[in-house]
Amino acid sequence: xxxxxxxxxxxxxxxxxxxxxxxxxxxxxxxxxxxxxxxxxxxxxxxxxxxxxxxxxxxxxxxxxxxxxxxxxxxxxxxxxxxxxxxxxxxxxxxxxxxxxxxxxxx
Numbered sequence: 001x002x003x004x005x006x007x008x009x010x011x012x013x014x015x016x017x018x019x020x021x022x023x024x025x026x027x028x029x030x031x032x033x034x035x036x037x038x039x040x041x042x043x044x045x046x047x048x049x050x051x052x053x054x055x056x057x058x059x060x061x062x063x064x065x066x067x068x069x070x071x072x073x074x075x076x077x078x079x080x081x082x083x084x085x086x087x088x089x090x091x092x093x094x095x096x097x098x099x100x101x102x103x104x105x106x107x
Contacts, residue, residue: 002080003062004087010054017047068093 024040027033065078072091078084083094 002084003078006058010051013047013051017044020044
């Protein structure tokens with residue numbers, strides 16, 4: 001579940017970057033201040049590169065995450081850390097047997 005949240009954050013950052021760059025280029029068509037274009041393009045580029053870096057890092061992390069089968073929905077999901085939720089049904093999962101209630105997943 002945390003993995004999906006971080007991916008959604010990166011996706012939103014990409015959309016915001018494109019919107020910022022589009023609006024800054026639109027400002028030149030309306031004869032607004034010429035300083036808005038380079039500032040908008042710089043901010044948009046930084047946001048876009050940050051989102052790409054997040055996607056790249058999540059891909060590297062995702063390879064090493066343990067895959068488990070969710071006891072609720074029966075689908076294969078990945079757990080980030082000791083406790084996480086199923087990526088599909090949001091069921092709480094844990095790898096720690098000592099701290100678990102009924103949601104213990106043995107990998």
